[in-house]
Amino acid sequence: MIARQTYSLDEIKAMLHAQIETVAHHYARPASGSYTDKGLYFTLNPGRADRSVGSFCIHLSGPKIGRWNDYATGDFGDVLDLIGLSLGLNASDQVREARAFLGLEVETPEIRVARAKAIERAKLQRQASEREQAAEAERRAKQAEGLYLSAEPDLFGTPVQYYLAARRIALGELAHPPGALRYHAAVGYHREETDPETGEVITTRMRLPAMVASIVNGKGRIVACHRTYLAIGASGIWGKANLPDVKKVLGDYRGGSIRLSSGIGSRGGKAVPLAQCPPGSRVVIGEGIETCLSAMLCWPAERVLAAVSLANMAAVELPRNVAEVVLLSDNDTHPQALAQFQAAVDAHAKAGRTVRVWRSDREGEDLNDALKRLRAERQEGAA
Template sequence: MSAPLRQTYSLDEIKHMLISQLDSVVGRYAPPAQGSYRAHGKYFTLNPGRADRHVGSFCVTMAGPNAGRWNDYAVGDVPGQGFGDVIDLIALSLGCSNADALREARAFLGLQTASAEDVARHRAAAERSRQFQAEAAQRDKEKRESRARAARAIWHSGQARLRDTPVHHYLRGRGIDLARLGRQPGVLRYVPHCRYYHEDRETGEVFEGDFPAMVAAVTNRRGMTVACHRTWLAIGPNGWGKAAVPAPKKVLGDYAGAYIPIWKGKGPRGGKPPALHQAEPGQHVYIAEGIEDALSAVLLLEGEARVIAAISLSNLGRIELPPTVASVTLISDQDENAAARAALERAIALHRAAGREVRIWSNAWGGKDLNDALRLVAAETSEEERRA
């Protein structure tokens, strides 16, 4: 048996050694709790570094190109607190510095007293992990490209003219009359038969069907369509509304950092405005969370401003805007939820960090969001007109 050696390993080697036995790592540094579960290659448990009360916001990626990476979506984009790698996970769990976490990792792996055989075994495990991640990264790239192609195909299959379609009636029911704008948003289309699939994570129950859908193209900062947003529709007692399915809104494709370009505003001297990625410097952009709020803003601003939809609150500050955008107005809900308020604060900080002036448009008319406000204003106006 060879004598123990004091061996030097690179940080990358140690990380890959940890990833090669990730189940054991998370078992010690992010242990299971009541309600822990695994889904879509991720392990969900309580955040070991804070007083986390419910499983759901903290997860560790267990496989693929991002294996070992963890996120806490309730905390957000704070390195070491809201996200990190496998060394950061140890630091988070023990409440220590990364230098101390690295020493802990060496102890966990038994590297201080490793024999020559141990050294060879550890390095081989790290190399296998590195190869697996490289292969997984390639597969992940191919899957992303495939999803983007499928998303573009769905959007291109849609009907561009919305008048008298279920999309037109659905938006009218939400107080959004596109006729008032003189033109419809080119990013929206109507798909008469859009495939729906949803699997309940807890029960395994599957929901499938074909429904009419409002489909929106999701673009990146270069103007390329990378995903599509679908809102499935059905007719009910009060007309067209969202379909009665578990999740009537879904995105196909990776939309992190991307957005839905709802409205371009008005161009120079009232002409046709360019796309955002082609616009001149000094642009101001209104950013709403969802499509309906964004369209409500377009109507309330009488079509004068450029408005985009972030799709989700977590993406509100992560949108990658072209450098020509100098300022943004974030459209906020009247939401008393602490996580929602924290997400808005993070979005403000991220846009300011990117060098943009940030303004907030808070709904002052009532209701939870801007679309609620639009409908309240419309209802009050109708009542006043009836009394006149």
């Protein structure tokens, strides 16, 4: 036997990545309902009183291998942090535990050679996976951009106008049309479901009218496309189609946003693009498109972005000149939603921005609900 060897943190992580499934199952043990899907291992968070599988996952492959996310709390970390999360360890103890798990305290020359080969093999596999992931992300981004550009930019007289009107959002009342939104008459819809009794996979494919929206990253490049499928209801009014997943996103939108309004400039027209905003600028960020369009009606001079999801509100990429953000709460009182919203508040505050929150004093009411209620009350009062 030979003495204890010294390894860098990156080398230790690479060793853990080389056997990531074993590591993941050891420090985040399988529970009732655990499953693996597209390289993500979903199980209970070992670091808190997690009651159901679904919000905590670990990447088992690709460029994010070893990374874990808890979308209920907004917490995340790498493979060493996973060990600390599981056992309640600090940084130095995490490394000590990792060394013990890997058997690095004492090793033979043969084991050292085998371990070095495993590290190199894992490195090459990760690099190949990163290239594949980057190529796939680029392909999907181009596909998303193509879908958006193929849609109709003029929303007036389209089902999008009628759908929004039913939500008390009149396009003609906006300071300027939201260029990020378009109408497409036939967007593909695909869904696969497994019959719980027979195990048969049921595939649904069709084309439906949809409101499509461009999702751009911090550099202003389209990286994804949001789709809201539309249909005429029994009352003859356009609304969301009766689908289990009526809103879908094509592409990776993390960090991106739907830029609905740049506000009003000093001469009354559109203000400069977000990337060129002056120091001290303020941005309003909401989750959904309808909430953010409602914000445009309430505060026409403000820059308004839709984050697409509550979890992404914390990650929206903003230029340095944005000094203040107003976060729109949908007033969801579910613990997971509350934790994710607080994570957004904390993330923007940590970035050095002043954070303000809009929240209705009525439980469960978002900004669009409030807008619809107030407009209905005004109509009743005028009658």
